[in-house]
Structures are given as C-alpha cells and as structure tokens.
Amino acid sequence: MKVGIVGATGYGGLELMRLLHNHQKVKKIKLFTSSDEGEIFSQKYGHLKKLYDQPLEKIDAKALAQLDIVFTSTPSGISSKLLPPLLNGTTKFIDLSGDFRLKNLEDYERWYKKDAAPSDAVEQSVYGLSEWNKEEIEEASLIANPGCYPTAVLLSLLPLIKENLIHVNGLVIDAKSGISGAGNKPSMITHFSETNENTAIYKIHEHQHIPEIEQAMKMFANNHSPITFTTTLVPMTRGILATSYAQITSGTTEEQLYNCLVNQYHNNPFVRIVKETTKFGTNQVYGSNFCDIHVKVDLRTGRATIVSVIDNLVKGAAGQAIQNMNIQFGFDETAGLMQVPLYI
Amino acid sequence: MKVGIVGATGYGGLELMRLLHNHQKVKKIKLFTSSDEGEIFSQKYGHLKKLYDQPLEKIDAKALAQLDIVFTSTPSGISSKLLPPLLNGTTKFIDLSGDFRLKNLEDYERWYKKDAAPSDAVEQSVYGLSEWNKEEIEEASLIANPGCYPTAVLLSLLPLIKENLIHVNGLVIDAKSGISGAGNKPSMITHFSETNENTAIYKIHEHQHIPEIEQAMKMFANNHSPITFTTTLVPMTRGILATSYAQITSGTTEEQLYNCLVNQYHNNPFVRIVKETTKFGTNQVYGSNFCDIHVKVDLRTGRATIVSVIDNLVKGAAGQAIQNMNIQFGFDETAGLMQVPLYI
Amino acid sequence: MKVGIVGATGYGGLELMRLLHNHQKVKKIKLFTSSDEGEIFSQKYGHLKKLYDQPLEKIDAKALAQLDIVFTSTPSGISSKLLPPLLNGTTKFIDLSGDFRLKNLEDYERWYKKDAAPSDAVEQSVYGLSEWNKEEIEEASLIANPGCYPTAVLLSLLPLIKENLIHVNGLVIDAKSGISGAGNKPSMITHFSETNENTAIYKIHEHQHIPEIEQAMKMFANNHSPITFTTTLVPMTRGILATSYAQITSGTTEEQLYNCLVNQYHNNPFVRIVKETTKFGTNQVYGSNFCDIHVKVDLRTGRATIVSVIDNLVKGAAGQAIQNMNIQFGFDETAGLMQVPLYI
C-alpha cells in the first residue's frame, strides 16, 4: 500500500502518521503540504526523528493519482477543489475536512461560510461513520470522514433514536473538548495563558457540526429534529466528552437503554458500553480509537443522560479514517488501531 | 470585628483568610480546627508566612461565643451539631457547609445521607444568596451560605424564571467545575495523574446541590420543577461554568432575556451581564467575587442557552460568605471583595 | 495620583491594572496603547467589566507629561525611543521593559539585538531592585524595573555573594518559568497543544537576562563572574522557580547561609526565608509580591542549592514596579501589595 497524506503538518496529519507507522499493510507514506515544501519533516517536528526523516512534497495531482489511498487533512475549502478532478482514477480518498460531509450544499455554505464542493462529488462521497455505514464504505472511492463531535454524539445516540427509546425532539447536547481540535495555528483562542485554567464556551448554537449530526440522525435512524448543541473548551489537549440529554419514551428503563447499546455494538471492537462507574472520563480512551458510552436515567425527570468519550484526534479523526481505510481495502477493521489507551 | 474561622485548614477556610486579610473592618481572625491544634498555621501552609503566623486553636464553643462572627467551613454533618447550642448568643454565624440549606429535613437526609440539623435551627437559618435575599440576610444570626453550583445556576436563571421568560419545566443544567471544589483531602478522584488531561462526569443526577437549586427556584421565583443536573470535572483548579438549557416562553426574544438580566442586576456590583462574546470563560472571574452571565437564543429550537461563570472558592463560597457578612453588619457590600480577576 | 500605563493590553499592563485598582493613593489610571485606540478596554478584556470601562488612548507624549507617574510595559525597543524626550519633566517613569537596564550599551545591543537607548537616559536610569536600591529609587525619575528571572535570582544570591559565603565563580542557575512570561502574542512557543504536558528548555545560554544578572552582582555585591544560566518553560501560567548551585566558601555551614538571608531581609516585608520544607513551590507566592527563598547545603559536594520562587507577573514585573512607585513617592512600601497568595 502506498499512502499519501495531504496536510501532513497539521494535527490530523501528524496523528495519521503516528497511527499508520505501525500499520502492517502500509509500506510507504508520502507527505504533502502547501507550505514548507522540500523541508525534512523531522526537522520541523522533532518527535518524528528516525521515523519520518523525509522531505515534504508539494501537493501534486499526478503524484496523488499514483497512490493507493490519499488522506486529505486540510482546512475547509481545500479538498473540495483538490479532489473532484481525481475521483475517476484508481486512488481512493478519505477526506478529514468537512468539505464532503453535508449532502445539502446550502447547508454547507450557510454553516461553513464557504463555497460548497461540486454536487456530483458530494453525491458520490460516503459518510464514513465506520460502525454505521460499513457496506457503503467498502465500495467508496471518496469518504467524508466524520467530524469529532458528530462521532462522539452519533455513536451514543443513534441506537437509542433508531429503537425509539428516546425522543429526538428536544435533544440537548453539551460537548466538551480539549484544545487540539482547534488545530496548530496559533491564535488567542489557543494561546496557553488564555486557555490554561480556563473553561470557556464558544460558537454557541453556531458550530458547523450541527447540520452534520442532524443529517446523520436522519440518514441512520430515520428520525431527526433540530438539536441544541454547544461546545465548551477545557484546558487539556486531547479528548471529547459529549453529554446528551433526552426525554425517554414512555415506559423505557435504564436497562433497556443499556441493552440497546450493548446489542448494537456487540460486534464492534471500538465501542465499549460502560455500566457502572463513579467517574467516566476522557482519559479512558486517550490515544486510542475507542468510544466509551454510559447512560443513566433520571426517574425524577424522565430524562436520560447519555455520555460518550473519544480521543478527538483518533476516533474523532485519524483513527476513524484508518478504520475506514481498513474497511475499504478489506483489512481487519482493527489493523494498526488496537492500542491500549494511555490513561495516565 | 473579631472573626473566627472553623475549619481553617480546608480550602474554604484558606480562601476566607485570603479575602478577610484585606477587609478593613476585620481586626482579628481566630483560626479553629479539629486537627493540628497548636500548630503554627504558616508552618502548615507556607504561603501564609508573615500573614498568619499564629497557632491553630481547638474548636471551643466558649471561644466562638465571644466573637462577633464565625464562619464554619467544615464537612457536612459538623456544623449541624456545633452551631445549634450557640444560636441564642450575640455571635453571628455563616455556615459554608450544606447543613442548614435545605428546609425539608428529609431532603437533607436523602441527598446528604447524614442526619439533618435540628429543625428549629434550620428554620431559623437564612439562605444567603446575597443578591436575592438581602433583607433576610441583614437580620440573620445564622446564614446558610449557598453551594457553589447553586450560586452559578440561580443567579443566571432566577430572573428569567421569575419573569416567566423561560419554562422551568424541562430545564437541563450542565455544570463544569475545577477540582478545588472537591476539597483538600487526597483521593483517586483528585489525584493529579488521574485528573490532569481528563474531563470526567460524576454523580450523574445525584448531586446534593439539586434539591438546593429546586428549593431556591421555588423560594425566589415561585416556580420550580425537577431539574436535570450533571457535573463535569475539568482539569483546572478554580472555576465553575454552568450551562443551562431552557425552552423560552412564547414570543420571547434574546433581547428580552438580556434586558431582564441587566435590569435585575443593575444595582448589584458583582453580577455582570455580557452581551457580545466570542468566548466566555471562567478566567474572566478568576480569584474574584464576580458572576458573569451570557444568554443566547437558538431560533432553530426555541431554546435559550444561559451560561454563567464564577470562581467556586469566591462567589461560590468564601467571597459570598463575606458579602453576606457585609450585609449583616451594614458594611459596604463590596468591602474586601472588589478585586480585579486574575484572568491570566 | 494620576497614573498612566503604556502598553495596557499586554500582560504586564493588565497586571499593573489589577494591582493598582486597590492602591489607595491612585485616583485615576489612564491607559495607552499603540493599537485598539478608542476601544473600550473591558470589551477587549471581559474580566475588566465594571472595573475599567474606559477607552484606550493613543500614546501621546503630551498626555504622558501631565501625569504623576507612567509605567511603560512595552516590548523591547519602544520605551528607549518614547521616554528620553520626557525625562526633564515632572513625570516619573517606571519602565518594565529591558531598555534601560544595561548600563553597557554594547551589552544591550549584543543580547537584545536592537539599538540601545541614548546613553544619557541609560545613565540617568536607576535599577529598581527594590530591596537593594532603595535610596537611589527614592530619587529616581526613571526606573529600569528588573526582569523576572533576575529578580528571583538576585534576591536569593546577592546576600550570600556579598558576605562571601558562596563562590561566584562557577555559578549555575537553572530557572523554570510559567508561560505568561512570553506575553500575549500567539506563537507556536505558546500554543496550548504544544505547551501543555510539555517541559522544554529554550534559549540555552542566550537569554538577555544573563548580562542583567551579572551587572547587578557587580553593582550590589561587588563581585561577579560569567554565570551559566538556562531557562525552562513549564506548563503553567504564572511563576518562576530559580535553582542556583554554588560552591560554598571554606567552612561555611547551612546555618550561616540561612542566617545571612534572614538578617539581610529582616525588615523587608516581601522576602520570606523558609527553613524547613518537604516541598517548596511557586504556588506559595501565586498572585502576590512575595519572594520565598530556601537554601540547602550538600555536604557530599560542598555545594549549596539556593531556591527562590516569585510570581513572574507580580514581584517579577508589575508588583515590583508598584513597590518602586511606593518608594519613589514615599508611600508605605507595601501599599496595594500586601495580598495573600492564592496558593490554590
């Protein structure tokens, strides 16, 4: 397998390189970037010395077309232009940006405030929520890899919505995220002294992952409703904890919710349903491709609190992308990904 | 003013000492503890050298009765036994524990899993939410100082509930807190390596601040309903960010919600209503007695997201306690408390 | 007192505002900046709402000349141009940058890689190490406020060098600092995801505070030698811990070193000598103007380890500047500054 990473210098790209390094089917990884062309990569990022001592290459359509698979981990608005001309070749593409996720182009333009990708490319793309879309992923030549927040939210809610155990109407989702999701471009939002010892809410009701979540609820659970969704930044690097609040349907018990999740994911190696817990946190999945889910019913209010945790850079980005590659190419779904979380 | 602090070695006690040190009406501070009796305080806590180089004293009812005011900052179940016999004297008491907050003794025993205080003492106590209960606080000899979460939640929601701008039915409150709220007793929950780089949810639906919030909604806004309330620990020391989700009543606009809050707190020095913000966080109030509030309506869902931040050790504990003392004794409400937040 | 702050939007400026807010002699504070002119300051920095709701003013020589005292907290190379023309007026100046610290102009140009200030202005300036230069500070119209590292290092070493208890030759100084010392300009060095969970050494042997330390050793202890000095960034916002290693002179005991420090600072309110400690850290002085010092002799090697901690933004910058103002104007040296450290 010859693999390319476009946007190698970003955090998504770095994480792809970390995980692919131990993937036994991957023989060669080429690194592309729009800047620092020709620079030895391990001189820019010292942690890669002895691992990726190779020059960064200029993004070049021809070079990409000669690879088996290309991951694009670029800011919004890049891959929508780069990839469409290449889709008729033999190379498979997995795009980690949001450019091909929203089937409704107006939604893209409204939430991303950028031009949408060409409609035929968007139509052709397959939404890469690995546990829910395997058959399409197997056949896909272009995968729109899900966003970090949607992954955490959808894996925990889709089974319960599909089985009609919770009301989709009135859903409130409060997601907390580490700072790495903001990427590697310095700004006041990510400046250490402003971010450390600070928990802050931002983009209230305006996050571009909102339409993605709603679209997937419709797509996979055949039910949706506008969600209230907020995102809070917490002073850590990795991890998302998403807390969802839903009215349970009449007569539903905590046991039923738990069993529904267990049954849904029984054969999925990366989703773990946690029953008893005094504390349920992001460190349980740190550095790994796991998604852990916990559900608890409040009998006083008839509402369920559903909590899920992922590593935003792994299951929320690079890990799920590799999981999708494994599915596409018929490898073991866990190839290169079955790592023990760091925890500490 | 001769002041006593019972439980001086806990974080609540330390913060009282920090803030009272610059209070111009306070001449003498005596420190009481159930352990380390006789020890020079600044040898236990080096940061107090040259500031509190005095011995800790044994808790002694007679000694307390000779003071003008005593703050009890003790674990649940201590002040409920210590204070009742002292309530007929001239000393005023402000209790920072939860022992006198819940008027319904069964609620206390259910949520705290301890014996309740004597009913006459509980009846006599005044709930010290400074901005909402000034007249009673002025006359009180025993103040039940509010919990940290209730303070953040109630200040932001009470005006909107009272004015019938949001539905109290269906309220969801997702509160995030730094670790100092767990006190200074080491445990796995507060062990650095388990807590750092970790965001974790705990005590889902079971926090003892739930009945306190519901009681105060009834008391001050004459309306209440069971709330869904969760608490998430984030890896920082100080600060609470409480995010509340409420259905707005028919026809209500964001402007109305904002104006309601501005009008309510127009004359309150410590509550700040923030209109425009790209990021709204706990560092805005770090080390200060401020509570900042922001509200935003989601037109897609007809729901309002109301966010408030406090320093849990100041406005959520020691600062509000001193504010209450100021009100009780007729001092300027801001005496000793008008400090600029550290921010960085 | 009418006070001006030039560079109000930087972290030094913010800290001046925090501390001056409670200074009883300060009636009016004007804020100057080279950017954001006209903007209401508390809209830029939300934590200042209700405290500094005033517009930023353009830096203007005439406006500065009408104030009693002006603090310049600007990047290197600004005050060296701004202040010299104003030095003949009645306004006193305290410069928090390095522009007037080095008496040898070539040293400035070599270490700062910028043009030095005019020589007469540099000559006129007084080095504001409060505890060591009070008489000159009282008379000064221009004070060069010491750097953060030099303050921590000099306060701990000067007494021992002056009394010939340690050898100045062979001194090794290993200083650790929080990130706020790097200011508020975003960069990869201060980007949260690169800085969190990372301890990193930078500018080895090249820090511009090296000549400042050596100059002050000569100035105050009449002895100096090239020092080995490194700086390590640790993942916290505030605080410096400086560890110095020195050969003790023949026959010197730990007791003598301790007593020397105690005697030197007996009448200095902000310097605390700590004898026994299991752990000695920056949180002991967090948010305060204290400098804590601890010394320990290693009999196996005949070497002393001298450790000092300060809050880099307070004693290492704004706090010491205000202490100098107090000395200049004949106020109590502790006015506005005797605050209890936050510790937690």
Added chain:
Amino acid sequence: MKVGIVGATGYGGLELMRLLHNHQKVKKIKLFTSSDEGEIFSQKYGHLKKLYDQPLEKIDAKALAQLDIVFTSTPSGISSKLLPPLLNGTTKFIDLSGDFRLKNLEDYERWYKKDAAPSDAVEQSVYGLSEWNKEEIEEASLIANPGCYPTAVLLSLLPLIKENLIHVNGLVIDAKSGISGAGNKPSMITHFSETNENTAIYKIHEHQHIPEIEQAMKMFANNHSPITFTTTLVPMTRGILATSYAQITSGTTEEQLYNCLVNQYHNNPFVRIVKETTKFGTNQVYGSNFCDIHVKVDLRTGRATIVSVIDNLVKGAAGQAIQNMNIQFGFDETAGLMQVPLYI
C-alpha cells in the same frame, strides 16, 4: 511467551500492560497484585475494557515460577523479599523497583531507609541500562531495571565522561519530572489542587537515585564523583527533562560533544541526538521509548549544558524493561516499542 506482571495496579504495571499488548512474542499476560485479588482488572481500570478483562491474581511464588518472564513493579522493599527464592528456576525476572540496583548494600539502606536485599541476589542482578549493558543483559536472570532519572541522566552523560570530554567533578544535574513518577497513591504531594499551576522542588540532595547515578558512572565510564542532583516536580503527568551542567575539558568543542554522542548511539534505535533546536521538550518523546539528547557549550563559562528528555513511564520504566526483555530473549530490540511519540 508467558509473562507475569507483579504490581499490575500501579502505574508501572499499567504501562507494561499497555506496551506488551502489542508485543508479538507475548501470548499470555498474568496479572498479580497484593490487593484487589480476584477483581476483574478492567472494572478497576475502565480504560482496559475489552483488553484486559481478566481477574487479578494473588502473588504466588509457584505461579510465578511457571512463567517465562516476570516483571515486578512494586514499591521498594517488596521484590527484595519475593524474588531471591525464585532465582534458581527458569523464569527470568525484571525488577522495576530500586531493590537490586545498588551493589553496595549500605548505600541502599542509607538512601532507601529500608533493609537491603540478600547480597547474593544483588550480586547476581544485572543493571539494565539497555544501551550500555547489552552483553550482561543477554545472560541475566535478574535485571535491575534503572530508575527514571538515572536513565535520562546516564544516557546523556556517560559517553562524554567516558571520552573525557567533560569533567565529572563538579557535575550539577537539575531534573524536572511530571507527577506520574510519584505513583498512584494519593497524597498531598500529588493532590491536583496543590500540584496544578505549581512547580516545586523536593528531596533536595536526598533522592535515592543519586547513588545509582554515581555507581553507573563508575561502572560504565570508569569515573565518578559526588554529583549535585535536584528534582523538580512540574504540573504535567509524563516526562522527564534532565539538565546537566559540566565543565568541559580543555580544548573540547561543542562539535566534539555532539559527535561523541552521535557516534556512541549510532546503532541504537531509541537514542536520538538533536543538533539544532529552538525549543527542546518532553513532548518529543511522549508515550515512546525514545531518549532525545541535546548539548550546547557556553563559551563564556567553559561549561556544557547537556539536556535529555524521556517519558518516565516508558524509557524510564516499562519501555526499557521490555527492551531488556527483548535483549534477554534475543528478540529484535525494538519489538513492541517502536511507536511514534504522541507529541500532542
């Protein structure tokens, strides 16, 4: 290979489990503990669900004797009693505690303040500094795995001492460590609120790793002298940055020091010599078995500053232990260990 871990519930044990999980030669891992016997391990540590869903076993000499290799990751004073009776069997042992490191039993008792292991067991043990003791490690039945600080210090200094490029006399070593080195037992030293936003020095001149470093300098570089060694705790979980200060020998250049290191480690996969750097930090090796080294000469003082970084739980403990197992059993030295550092 059947592997046992004694002390599985500690951080050393957890890290062994993390790394061994992907080691292709390891088929079965048995977990032993002195507490929680019978408990399903993944119920205690949720991050291990689906990975180690097996019960903890009681420490039992017979069970250990049936394994191919046993790692003991226990507090001081345990393995010195557990292992000696087992040393004549076929099982190989790698002890991660300090019990077998010091050949001089009096040194052990003086620095550890505990009874030493039996002298014949200590004599038989091989010091497992992988890069420096391969031949002995290959033959060893009991390996004393090096301490975290000694690993970081020795790898960076031994080549320079051996080649006589720096003076061993007068060495100053200032090591900074994350908190995980203190293990998983809660205490005030590791309590989040006391540790976060705090850099603190502890055990000045008294750390038990001092005699280990001096012994290894004699053993591998045939030269030693009492060192001055201090340890500073910084608010992060993983990582050690050790800064060593040494007088260079006459005529030595930075280039020579650099080349000496490069030559020494040319064939060692886990040691990386870094030439140019603006910032050199622990995140370069986070989660990996790498040790990165940087050296810089200060011409003003004739002194070299040598900096090294490791992950204390990997190269400083579990990683090096597995590297030693690989050497003992003739596996590829990097088996299970060639992972890309997390960096972010």
